[in-house]
Amino acid sequence: MSKQIHDKEQTNQFVAHYRREDGTIQDVWSHLANVSDRAAANASKISLQEPASLCGLVHDLGKASQAFNDYIRSAEGLPTTSGTQQRMGRGSIDHSTAGAQWLYQHLKAMPGNVLSRQLLPLITASHHSELIDCLAPDGENRFLERMDKDKLRTHYDEVMTNLPDDFKEKMYQKASDPELEQSLHIVIKEMLESEDDPTGRAFKLGLLTRMLFSTLLDADRVDTIDHQNPTVALERPDGQYISWTTLVQRLEETLSRFSVTNDIDRYRQQVSERCREMANQKPGVFRLTVPTGGGKTLASLRFALHHAHQYQMDRIIYVVPYTAIIDQNARTIRNILETEAGDPAIVMEHHSNLDPLREVPENDHFWTQNWDAPVVLTTMVQFLESFFGSGTGPVRRLHQMTRAVIIFDEIQSLPVRCTHMVNLAMRFLVKACHSTVVLCTATQPLLEAVQPASRALSSKAISEITPDVKALFQQFKRVKVNDENHGNHWSHEELAEKIMTAAEITASVLAILNTKKDAALVYDAVDDIRNKTGSETKVFHLSTHMCPAHRRQILEDVNQCLNEKKSVICISTQLIEAGVDIDFTTVFRALAGLDSIQQAAGRCNRHGKIPQGQLFLFQLQNENLSRLTDIREGKEVTLRLLNEFHNSPADFDEDLLSAKAMNRYYEYYFYQRQHEMSYPLPRSAGVGNDSCLFELLSVNPQAVAAHQRINGQSPDMMLRQSFQTAAKAFQAIDKSTQGVIVPYGEEGERIIKSLCGLSPWDSPGELLKLSQQYAVNCYAHELNRLVAEGALHETTQGSGIYYLNGRHYSREKGLQLQGELQTMDTMTF
Numbered sequence: 151m152s153k154q155i156h157d158k159e160q161t162n163q164f165v166a167h168y169r170r171e172d173g174t175i176q177d178v179w180s181h182l183a184n185v186s187d188r189a190a191a192n193a194s195k196i197s198l199q200e201p202a203s204l205c206g207l208v209h210d211l212g213k214a215s216q217a218f219n220d221y222i223r224s225a226e227g228l229p230t231t232s233g234t235q236q237r238m239g240r241g242s243i244d245h246s247t248a249g250a251q252w253l254y255q256h257l258k259a260m261p262g263n264v265l266s267r268q269l270l271p272l273i274t275a276s277h278h279s280e281l282i283d284c285l286a287p288d289g290e291n292r293f294l295e296r297m298d299k300d301k302l303r304t305h306y307d308e309v310m311t312n313l314p315d316d317f318k319e320k321m322y323q324k325a326s327d328p329e330l331e332q333s334l335h336i337v338i339k340e341m342l343e344s345e346d347d348p349t350g351r352a353f354k355l356g357l358l359t360r361m362l363f364s365t366l367l368d369a370d371r372v373d374t375i376d377h378q379n380p381t382v383a384l385e386r387p388d389g390q391y392i393s394w395t396t397l398v399q400r401l402e403e404t405l406s407r408f409s410v411t412n413d414i415d416r417y418r419q420q421v422s423e424r425c426r427e428m429a430n431q432k433p434g435v436f437r438l439t440v441p442t443g444g445g446k447t448l449a450s451l452r453f454a455l456h457h458a459h460q461y462q463m464d465r466i467i468y469v470v471p472y473t474a475i476i477d478q479n480a481r482t483i484r485n486i487l488e489t490e491a492g493d494p495a496i497v498m499e500h501h502s503n504l505d506p507l508r509e510v511p512e513n514d515h516f517w518t519q520n521w522d523a524p525v526v527l528t529t530m531v532q533f534l535e536s537f538f539g540s541g542t543g544p545v546r547r548l549h550q551m552t553r554a555v556i557i558f559d560e561i562q563s564l565p566v567r568c569t570h571m572v573n574l575a576m577r578f579l580v581k582a583c584h585s586t587v588v589l590c591t592a593t594q595p596l597l598e599a600v601q602p603a604s605r606a607l608s609s610k611a612i613s614e615i616t617p618d619v620k621a622l623f624q625q626f627k628r629v630k631v632n633d634e635n636h637g638n639h640w641s642h643e644e645l646a647e648k649i650m651t652a653a654e655i656t657a658s659v660l661a662i663l664n665t666k667k668d669a670a671l672v673y674d675a676v677d678d679i680r681n682k683t684g685s686e687t688k689v690f691h692l693s694t695h696m697c698p699a700h701r702r703q704i705l706e707d708v709n710q711c712l713n714e715k716k717s718v719i720c721i722s723t724q725l726i727e728a729g730v731d732i733d734f735t736t737v738f739r740a741l742a743g744l745d746s747i748q749q750a751a752g753r754c755n756r757h758g759k760i761p762q763g764q765l766f767l768f769q770l771q772n773e774n775l776s777r778l779t780d781i782r783e784g785k786e787v788t789l790r791l792l793n794e795f796h797n798s799p800a801d802f803d804e805d806l807l808s809a810k811a812m813n814r815y816y817e818y819y820f821y822q823r824q825h826e827m828s829y830p831l832p833r834s835a836g837v838g839n840d841s842c843l844f845e846l847l848s849v850n851p852q853a854v855a856a857h858q859r860i861n862g863q864s865p866d867m868m869l870r871q872s873f874q875t876a877a878k879a880f881q882a883i884d885k886s887t888q889g890v891i892v893p894y895g896e897e898g899e900r901i902i903k904s905l906c907g908l909s910p911w912d913s914p915g916e917l918l919k920l921s922q923q924y925a926v927n928c929y930a931h932e933l934n935r936l937v938a939e940g941a942l943h944e945t946t947q948g949s950g951i952y953y954l955n956g957r958h959y960s961r962e963k964g965l966q967l968q969g970e971l972q973t974m975d976t977m978t979f
Contacts, residue, residue: 160387164214164312167377176377178213179317188369193362195464196583200333201266204324208253209366212245214312215305230653247296247304250275254297256325265334268869271297273363277370280540281363281873283721287837287846290857291865314467334409341582347604351573355535356871357578358535364548368520371546387494391524394459397487397496401455405448406487410603413513414594414758417625418445421616425449426614428692429456433586434461435576435607438615439809439956442592442627442752447479447559447729450590453615454555457586464553468527471563473501473698475729475920476527479559481891483525498523500532501922519543521550530558534568537575538843540877560728561589561597564746566780569827570605570844575598577607582789588615592752595747596816601824605844619809628755629763631806637742639771644669646675648766649738653687656735656764657717662750664781666723667771670963671836673721692722696964699923700894701725705732724781726753733757741771743784744791744815748807762879767792782842787818835879837872846876888933889925891953892965898924902953905945913949926954935967 166181186206193202212218221243251270257267262652264456268284275296276282283292286645313321324330341358346540376383410416419446428436429452438453440446454466470476484497500521521528535544536551556579558564560690564572577587583836589597589612600606616622634640638650645661649672653659661676663669673691680689688711690704691716704720709732711718724742726732727749733756739747754761775782791814802811820827829843838852845851852872857865893899901921908914929934936942941958945951960966 153816155604156573163224164219164731165222165228166210166213168222168228169378170226174254174377178210179314179415181213181373181377182207182317184208184373185366185369185617188373190273192365192369192549193495195549197337198333198362198365200324200327200330202271202362203328204253204321204368205270205277205362205366206369207321207324208246208249209274209277209370211249211252211309211313211837212243212247212305215243215245215248216244216307216308217305217979218243226671233470244299244304247275247299248306248309251297251299251301251304251306252310253325254319256322260326263331265338266331268293268360268867269334269359272869273366276873277366277530278620279874280545281360281879283872283874284867284869285850285853285865285872286859287841287853287856287872287875289853289858289860291857291867293867295435295871311531315476337582341578343581349600349844349848350604352850353574353844354578354582355869356847356873357537357575358582359869359871360873361548361552361583367542368546370548372520384493387522389464389522391465392493394455394462397524398455398459401448401452401487403453403484406841412758414443414626414628417622418449421451422449422624424616425453425458428613428694429453430460430873431457431613433457433461433584434580434613435611436586436613436615437594438590439587439594439619440590440592440616441623442749444592444622444626445589446592447482448486450557450559450588451483453588454557458555461586462553463555463586464946465523465550466525466555466557467551468525468557468559469530469533470527470559471530471728472725473529476501476529477698477702477729478525478729483527493522497525497527500528520677521547524650526550530563530565534565534572534882538571538597538847538877538880540566540881541875550586551579551585554583554585555588556585557588557590559590562593562595563728564595566823567826568576569597569600571829571847573600573605573607589930593747593748593812596813596820597957599772599817600604600820600827605827611715620803623805623807624803627805627807628758629737629751629765629807631745631747631751632764632766633796633806634766634768635792639769641771641884642671642675644687644769645672645738645770646679649676649721650679650683650685650687652764653685653717653719653737657715657735658712659719659738660726660732660734660750660753661719661721661738662724662726662740663721663725664742664773664775664778664785665768666695667774668740669693669721669723670695671964676719676721687717687719688921690718691722691963692720692726693964694725695926695966696893697892697898697924697926699861699898700892700964702923705730708732717760724749731756733759734763735760736766738768741767741769741785741788743819744806744812745790746784747788748812751807762860762865762901784819785822787815787822790818791815821857831879837875837879843876843880846872846879887929888952889922890928890933890965891921891925891945891951892959893954893956894959896926900954902945903948905951905953908946909951914945914949918951928965932967934963939967 162534164178165175166178167176186203186489190199190203223230253274254267254271257263257270272293282296286292289657341354342351345354368373390675405422410419421440432951438450458466468479480497480499487496508916536548576587580587597607598609598612649659651663661672662973663672675688680687692701692704708718708720713731725748727746733751734754737750737754739750755766795806831837831841831843833839837846842853850872853872854864854870891902893902901917905914905917941955942952945953954965958966
């Protein structure tokens with residue numbers, strides 16, 4: 151049958167999707183049925199399959215209208231029912247409101263439907279944008295506006311007429327089922343048990359709404375992709391993974407081959423064994439406090455695998471602060487778990503610093519879109535975007551956090567402004583989603599001591615994996631802290647001289663500075679001394695002005711020097727502190743928060759090869775921390791702590807790096823910054839004075855007050871959140887950098903040339919994935935300077951993907967601005 155005849159015979163079908171390759175049409179009813187089933191499966195993990203199934207069944211009812219049918223047929227070049235071929239803009243036909251309106255009318259008419267009558271229509275109406283505001287900050291009732299939208303514009307009456315009888319019967323049957331409302335009541339009652347604070351109750355209800363929204367979104371997108379690209383459907387694991395039994399066995403076999411050669415190895419083994427024992431405990435919140443160098447990556451993996459096996463969890467998710475840690479941890483875990491040829495992929499990495507990746511067709515990177523893998527490594531930014539960010543992409547994967555072991559590696563890196571929201575999100579994950587949360591670090595923030603207590607983690611609910619933390623820190627003690635402050639501030643040249651002197655004595659020296667500018671200046675000063683003295687010491691530089699591939703190569707070169715016992719100096723920013731397995735005999739650390747100092751100590755005598763390493767704390771002249779609030783605030787608290795320590799060392803167990811000292815640090819630090827923990831919003835966010843994201847996502851008092859002024863009464867609605875406003879505000883503040891591809895090495899140059907050579911219709915998906923290792927994140931002021939200097943170029947017009955002129959990228963220091971350039975070591979591209 152020819153394609154023309156095939157199309158003609160299907161002219162009267164209501165089209166949901168069309169596959170151009172072979173002319174296959176997916177009709178609306180098939181799509182709705184598929185999404186209903188898949189959404190129900192997604193939501194079954196939280197016992198809300200009935201509500202999710204109903205949302206899936208009606209979410210695209212608006213596609214059963216002549217207007218939408220003509221729109222999609224015209225867009226695909228198919229015959230239309232009207233005979234016209236008029237092209238209309240994407241999204242010009244509303245097809246998401248009709249189903250929501252039907253739900254609202256039907257559920258509102260049934261007595262007792264307090265929860266479903268707003269929650270389900272809200273989710274359905276939002277599935278092509280993001281969760282809409284229930285109340286806008288100005289008090290307008292956006293939910294009712296949507297439900298009362300002109301039915302001519304939503305094609306409501308026409309759609310109802312076009313419903314097949316059997317489909318209509320199924321809709322009414324599902325919507326009239328008493329279990330629909332009852333299932334919501336059961337889940338919410340369990341979720342809000344012991345939650346007395348109205349603000350916390352409203353916030354958690356908002357999280358549940360977003361979670362249910364996720365189950366619909368992912369079902370819709372997956373079914374669309376499966377129709378458009380059947381090959382993807384065959385490749386998708388769809389939750390069918392290699393067994394936990396097999397993965398546990400592979401890890402245990404690896405651990406059995408580890409040799410114990412010194413006390414540090416023995417202590418690491420003890421931590422690992424303790425993790426294995428605690429894995430049998432019931433799901434909940436766990437705290438793994440292990441000194442730096444204590445082997446927490448494999449220890450936490452051991453806990454997670456055994457716990458997932460014991461309680462038949464769906465996946466393990468590592469949430470880390472930096473992409474560099476993802477790279478290192480992913481390699482370590484892959485080498486252990488992905489050992490058999492022919493095995494499906496087990497470990498998935500998801501991080502992106504190039505915004506255009508959001509615009510790549512989803513079937514080009516479907517695997518990362520919804521975290522369909524047994525072990526996922528992602529960043530804190532991706533985690534936060536899933537819970538609070540804008541758009542439909544990030545929230546799609548939220549439902550994959552149910553029945554999961556979620557490990558927060560370096561939890562102290564949680565942004566202060568997100569503390570209240572993430573605390574409640576973790577409580578929600580445990581209580582409503584049956585997940586386990588592991589807080590993993592050497593420097594545990596006191597999340598249970600946050601004020602108000604209603605927004606803290608419950609200390610009674612936290613299980614300590616390593617109960618005697620004090621003894622553990624004493625066992626791993628292998629560094630002496632030398633406070634060189636004494637009111638003195640060193641110049642870059644003075645620091646450089648001290649570094650070179652230390653290198654002559656101890657052979658390996660690491661210096662960690664708070665700013666990229668200071669790190670570059672100290673590197674230049676050290677290199678200048680090395681050149682003048684003819685020293686053979688190797689000198690390296692590390693900062694986030696270098697792309698990940700570049701930093702990885704530098705670390706490999708430094709480790710080679712260390713292994714060969716050559717004299718080596720590394721000048722770095724704080725990026726080297728967390729998750730980097732490297733071992734120097736001497737470390738210089740610019741004064742910062744005690745958590746950063748503890749992490750710096752973890753790079754000193756890491757493997758206990760010498761009796762005692764040396765850590766020197768100092769202050770630098772003319773240090774500018776005006777843009778680095780976290781470092782500046784942490785430094786102030788540490789100065790206070792140092793004074794107390796010198797006056798009474800016994801109060802800190804005679805050790806500035808003790809667990810007692812860290813607890814005191816966080817008591818002061820959290821008290822000093824408690825006003826920031828609810829994510830305060832600036833006036834530019836347009837939500838009124840003294841507003842915060844936490845309030846927008848909970849009881850929304852300013853919007854409620856505005857509604858009362860307008861209408862003379864409180865809004866008659868359970869959900870009052872400004873979901874969309876909050877999501878856009880969160881993204882606008884959090885996304886403060888943009889990735890720029892740099893011409894590092896032959897591969898970096900090849901990627902840039904390939905991107906520049908793409909035609910407008912080509913998909914850059916695979917190239918963008920590769921380019922993650924060759925991109926540098928730039929702040930707005932840095933981007934503006936690069937543009938002014940003519941150093942930034944767009945790969946193809948309108949792509950939004952930029953690359954750096956090679957003259958502005960140094961083999962020694964990475965990205966350089968005007969005045970920093972050294973033409974002898976810049977790239978050739």
